[in-house]
Amino acid sequence: MNSKSNFRNLRNIGVIAHVDAGKTTTTERILFYTGENHRIGEVHDGATTMDFDPQERARGITIHSAATTVHWHGTQINLIDTPGHIDFNLEVRRSLRVLDAAVVVFDGVAGVEPQTETNWRLADEYRVPRLAFVNKLDRIGADFGRVVASLEERLGVRALPLQLPIGAEGDFRGVVDLLAMQALVWDRDDAKTPPRMDAIPPELLPAAQAARARLLEAAAEQDDALLDGWLRGAEPSQDELRTALRRGTIAGAFVPVLAGSAFRNRGVEPLLDAVVAYLPAPGEAHGAVATDGPLSALAFKLTADDHGAMAFVRVYSGALKRGDTVFNASTGKAERVSRLYEIHADQRVERDALVAGDIAGIVGLKDVLTGHTLADRRDATVLESIAVPEAVIDVAIEARQHADTAALAKGLGVLVREDPSLRLRQDADSGQTLLSGMGELQLEVAVEKLRSRFGVDVAVGRPQVAYRETITAAAEVRHVHKKQSGGPGQFAELTLRIAPLPRGEGFRFQNGVVGGAIPREFIPAVEAGIRKASQAGPFAGYPLVDFEATLVDGSAHVRDSSALAFELAAATALREAVLKAAPVALEPVMAVEVITPADHVGDVIGDLLRRRGHVQGQDSRGNAVVVTAHVPLERMFGYIGQLRALSSGRAQFTMQLDHYAAVPARAALAA
Numbered sequence: 257m258n259s260k261s262n263f264r265n266l267r268n269i270g271v272i273a274h275v276d277a278g279k280t281t282t283t284e285r286i287l288f289y290t291g292e293n294h295r296i297g298e299v300h301d302g303a304t305t306m307d308f309d310p311q312e313r314a315r316g317i318t319i320h321s322a323a324t325t326v327h328w329h330g331t332q333i334n335l336i337d338t339p340g341h342i343d344f345n346l347e348v349r350r351s352l353r354v355l356d357a358a359v360v361v362f363d364g365v366a367g368v369e370p371q372t373e374t375n376w377r378l379a380d381e382y383r384v385p386r387l388a389f390v391n392k393l394d395r396i397g398a399d400f401g402r403v404v405a406s407l408e409e410r411l412g413v414r415a416l417p418l419q420l421p422i423g424a425e426g427d428f429r430g431v432v433d434l435l436a437m438q439a440l441v442w443d444r445d446d447a448k449t450p451p452r453m454d455a456i457p458p459e460l461l462p463a464a465q466a467a468r469a470r471l472l473e474a475a476a477e478q479d480d481a482l483l484d485g486w487l488r489g490a491e492p493s494q495d496e497l498r499t500a501l502r503r504g505t506i507a508g509a510f511v512p513v514l515a516g517s518a519f520r521n522r523g524v525e526p527l528l529d530a531v532v533a534y535l536p537a538p539g540e541a542h543g544a545v546a547t548d549g550p551l552s553a554l555a556f557k558l559t560a561d562d563h564g565a566m567a568f569v570r571v572y573s574g575a576l577k578r579g580d581t582v583f584n585a586s587t588g589k590a591e592r593v594s595r596l597y598e599i600h601a602d603q604r605v606e607r608d609a610l611v612a613g614d615i616a617g618i619v620g621l622k623d624v625l626t627g628h629t630l631a632d633r634r635d636a637t638v639l640e641s642i643a644v645p646e647a648v649i650d651v652a653i654e655a656r657q658h659a660d661t662a663a664l665a666k667g668l669g670v671l672v673r674e675d676p677s678l679r680l681r682q683d684a685d686s687g688q689t690l691l692s693g694m695g696e697l698q699l700e701v702a703v704e705k706l707r708s709r710f711g712v713d714v715a716v717g718r719p720q721v722a723y724r725e726t727i728t729a730a731a732e733v734r735h736v737h738k739k740q741s742g743g744p745g746q747f748a749e750l751t752l753r754i755a756p757l758p759r760g761e762g763f764r765f766q767n768g769v770v771g772g773a774i775p776r777e778f779i780p781a782v783e784a785g786i787r788k789a790s791q792a793g794p795f796a797g798y799p800l801v802d803f804e805a806t807l808v809d810g811s812a813h814v815r816d817s818s819a820l821a822f823e824l825a826a827a828t829a830l831r832e833a834v835l836k837a838a839p840v841a842l843e844p845v846m847a848v849e850v851i852t853p854a855d856h857v858g859d860v861i862g863d864l865l866r867r868r869g870h871v872q873g874q875d876s877r878g879n880a881v882v883v884t885a886h887v888p889l890e891r892m893f894g895y896i897g898q899l900r901a902l903s904s905g906r907a908q909f910t911m912q913l914d915h916y917a918a919v920p921a922r923a924a925l926a927a
Contacts, residue, residue: 267333429522555568677694735751750822784826800834861883
């Protein structure tokens with residue numbers, strides 16, 4: 257039975273946004289209006305349901321994606337609230353990988369911001385249909401039309417308003433519903449007072465009629481019968497319009513746009529109506545869901561707390577019961593399911609079974625990691641995994657007390673398991689343990705977790721740039737590994753050729769051996785040796801990236817050759833080849849966006865240039881100017897203090913990794 261109709265009353269959605277766009281406030285209102293909460297949690301009070309982690313409440317930001325289940329007019333909505341800060345982008349990435357749709361929240365003043373754009377591209381990558389909610393329309397400088405235009409200009413989408421705001425800034429009081437052609441007006445900020453229906457204000461009627469005409473045209477393009485009627489001047493029913501708009505939303509032909517102010521409790525109920533009306537049920541966006549097929553599920557997040565370790569999974573086909581033994585198709589191992597849970601933020605409701613379309617938690621899995629596939633052993637297809645972003649910043653970390661060394665190792669192991677964008681490695685020269693991540697905030701949060709969750713007092717070094725190294729030319733070496741010490745010897749001979757790959761390609765291994773010169777069982781050891789050696793390159797000790805290694809030829813000894821011998825030979829050959837291949841150091845270059853008052857633009861640009869920055873452009877945003885630039889991360893430490901000094905505290909900035917680039921010779925000497 258592959259019927260989509262079974263899933264008409266289920267939506268799996270995420271709420272995504274740039275930091276401070278009002279995403280968590282919107283989610284808290286959704287919990288209230290759906291009856292999940294009987295009081296509204298506010299971010300500024302540290303009392304939100306979804307941001308339940310102590311650090312989230314203390315910092316006033318979302319750090320972890322949090323799942324909950326709500327119901328609206330007979331439809332179950334599995335909802336994931338995701339972080340807005342770039343340092344926690346993996347949380348957004350892995351949520352979008354398993355969701356069917358998303359609500360993207362935009363600040364009514366700022367419009368499309370850098371992290372929104374990053375998240376939008378991720379949603380494009382996973383082909384996730386979206387609704388846009390323009391929030392904070394009660395703020396000074398808010399402009400619904402400008403935000404809609406920025407969606408089309410910066411995101412390259414067809415933005416389709418389903419509403420127009422009534423009133424602006426402090427006078428924002430309602431919306432025009434363009435399907436029903438009536439006004440919804442909130443006379444009070446009280447969340448318990450529903451909007452009243454009213455006639456469209458006369459001064460808005462021409463704009464509403466023009467916007468409805470555009471809406472009708474977009475809907476007609478999705479339905480031949482509707483198009484025929486529209487061309488003949490027939491007025492479609494609201495149900496016909498919703499059906500056509502749903503089809504276009506799921507196909508990605510346009511993005512419906514709604515208006516509101518979540519903090520003032522305006523526009524949230526129509527947003528929930530739109531989630532049910534226009535976003536897809538499981539299987540509608542990317543093909544049918546098989547309820548009676550073999551099990552196929554993806555583990556997308558791991559957590560560990562006082563209740564034990566839990567894996568969050570999305571079930572794509574089949575069913576899963578408590579006590580089942582499942583096959584981890586990614587590792588080839590069997591796993592036993594102890595318990596199943598429906599998640600409500602930090603609360604759990606036990607379930608007896610999960611079916612296709614469900615997003616839930618599993619307790620009892622021992623060796624499952626983020627991105628692993630759970631399946632039926634008889635029909636185990638490995639699902640597409642989850643890409644992990646680059647780490648760009650390191651800190652040296654150690655326990656202050658020697659007695660805490662084991663606890664530190666355990667805590668770091670748990671954190672890296674939960675968040676694969678955190679990396680651990682040993683510095684080859686100093687022997688220090690280095691914790692790497694996507695930004696200073698992520699590392700601060702990780703260190704605080706070590707102290708609060710694992711009781712480890714840690715000493716942390718200054719943040720350092722996570723450099724890489726690569727090659728700029730091809731090279732080939734022949735290496736013979738030969739040792740004889742009385743017992744069995746070690747022998748491995750190989751010829752290795754390396755060549756540069758385009759930036760961001762990582763590592764690729766090719767086996768070019770013909771005629772069995774090297775036995776097949778030793779080939780994986782050659783690749784393993786190259787991978788291990790590339791973790792600390794010979795040029796500067798940084799991880800080696802963006803290169804291809806080809807095993808060209810070699811020979812083996814009947815008695816003395818082994819996998820270990822070929823692994824050691826490959827590692828040495830790589831180091832020799834890299835030094836012949838014009839190696840260079842690479843540094844992370846950040847995409848920086850500075851929002852500043854116009855009278856400080858010159859100072860801001862001059863300061864960015866002094867930081868080896870390349871200004872990409874500048875644009876107006878309300879009464880402010882947005883300056884975009886590419887700047888090496890190494891020059892951005894402490895930037896916020898300098899920016900405040902330059903702008904009398906009025907400017908702000910965001911940054912995220914854009915690319916890795918070769919370190920200029922002068923900068924390398926200066927460093």
